[in-house]
Amino acid sequence: MVNNREDFTLMHMNDSRLRWLGPVGLFLLGNVFFRLGFWLEATGRDMLHSVIVGLVAGALFWQLNRWIVLRLQDQLPGLERTPNRLMILLLLTPMLVSAAIFSRFAMHVFLGSREQLWLGLVDYVTSSGIQLFYHMVYFAVYEGWYLLLQWKQTYLEKEELLKAQWQSRFNALKSQVNPHFLFNSLNALSALIQESPNRASVFVDELSTVYRYLLQANDQELVPLSTELTFIDSYVHLLQTRYGKGVIVHKSVSPDQLNRCLPPLTLQMLLENAVKHNIVMASQPLCLEIRTTEEGQLMVRNNLQRKNASKVSNGVGLSNINAKYRMLTQHNILVQEDDTYFTVLLPLLGDLPARTGQFAVKQSER
Template identity: 60%
Template sequence: MSFLTSRNLRLRLLGPIGLFAFGLIFFKLRMYLELSPRDFLWSMLIGLFCGYIGWELARWVVRFIQKLYPGLPNTRRRLGRLLFVIILLANFNTFLRSGVNQLLNPGLWLYDLYDYFETVGIQVVYVCVYVSIYEGSYLIQQWKQTYQEKEQLMRAEWQARFDSLKSQVNPHFLFNALNALSSLIEESPQLAGRFVDELSKVYRYLLYANDRELTTLETELRFIESYVHLLQTRHGKGIQVHLSVPPEYLHYTLPPLTLQLLVENAVKHNIVRTSQPLTIDISTAFTQPTEVQLWVRNNLQRKTKAVVSNGVGLNNIAAKYRMLTQSDIIIREEADHFTVVLPLLSHLN
């Protein structure tokens, strides 16, 4: 990019002026005040001229070293070479200023060893400012780029994991449903036919949900009613599900099939009998001005025989929430109740 079209044009134009004013006030004020107006004007012009040359030279050298040793991994090597460059540029600027002074205004400045070291010290400060500006902005740019790349990779990784989790749900549900259907065919062919009808409705929702990361609570509740009806086809009054969700919360969202997994988890681990019904309550709680929670609570009546679990249920839900919101679900197990608390998300666009 050319000088005129450079984004940092203002910095390159005003930077040397600002540094010259800084050096005049803090380093050479008394000496400049002792000069005649003519000599002061000459010294100011020469100082600005050398300042612009020093700024552009430092800028070019820093950019060159950044091309030789690019990126954050080479920061240490780059800084080591820039420290050496600072000393060289400080001496170059000192000799440049001395040479131009002697050429344009001979006799005004007479340098001895003390003046040389003093001027080099001042130039070291100037060059450190030049280098800090361009190397600092380069480091910030590289850090932002690295952060964005890592964020994109992380999003891609989370998306892959999320898709993997979604792909586990359909085969898992179908496996359990077919086992239930197999039992019903022997017990009651009529109930088995009804079960197949309800299963087709439920599976249509599974196909719909498989392509979505979020669904509305209203849609999920309609599905869970069909799913519970399917369960009641097999268990009768042994399972009861009570829904208590105000209409104003129906537009909130959650990962699809969340309620199905929770209901299935409750059925899997608890006794379900007409004489000992499993009761599941699904309700909402308003905790903060912008936070609504969904509570899924069932009475706890563990099966005496250990249940083999493949870890899809609660682990699947917890993983989905961590991927989508970086928040965790709350699981509470009391003496007679088991509760899962889920944060409801903002409505879909």
């Protein structure tokens, strides 16, 4: 889940100073709390040896523990893997503590401040407590910093998702009361009533289906592909009633992908954009293709026949779709354009059979 590399680069830059000052501060803190009696009674030679050993060993194990924590964060990233990282650190702690104790003892022997070549039980237990404190500080500094950045990133992502959701609901609300869409639909209905009352009745049913789905879609973050396709059938019926043979839609969706999910109204926004920005005529039909790929993506493609080559779309519809996908999947939609086709590839999310929705039930009853 961790994608905010700028924060981690900044952390490592600031960490360069901490890696030098941290061992010094920890050495002073540990000696004040754990070895104050030694400093009040020790000779100058013993003090010098203690400072050398403390700072050298402190810097060495600061670097070692830092490396271990950062490697674990690379291999097990994210807040959800925090228990796994902490469990591994807990298992490694006894070995790291013992290594720190014996390395310090070896340095004392090398400097001549320890005459015996073995460490007594009392000294080992006392040193274990001190080193355990030191290692808890190492882990707390780097793991705590990491968790803070992770929490910050998660909070910002939730804020962006909430903003995208409200923007999507606002856009959906605008489309529900879009006067042009309603005006064109009513004009088409008026013509049908005189020409073909039976077709007019079907048109009313499809129009009510479209508006019912628009109302229901605001309450859902995801809908099954099958539900979205059923809605698109009604929406396409309205388009074809208005444009006749100027709109041609081909669907080729694998049955095993129908329970995969996507944000509601995604297909409607793509088809609406295609109709908005391209010439739609019976002699020059707009061909729309909706199909699934072998990679498990949904492809929506239309032939390019721009209404006005000098007019560039602001891409608001695609930006809204991409924002929702980015928040839900951490992946962007893929937009491809050449001289012939405009193509959008949409990731399909996992199956959610429990979210088939009331819309699909009502469609089956019609």
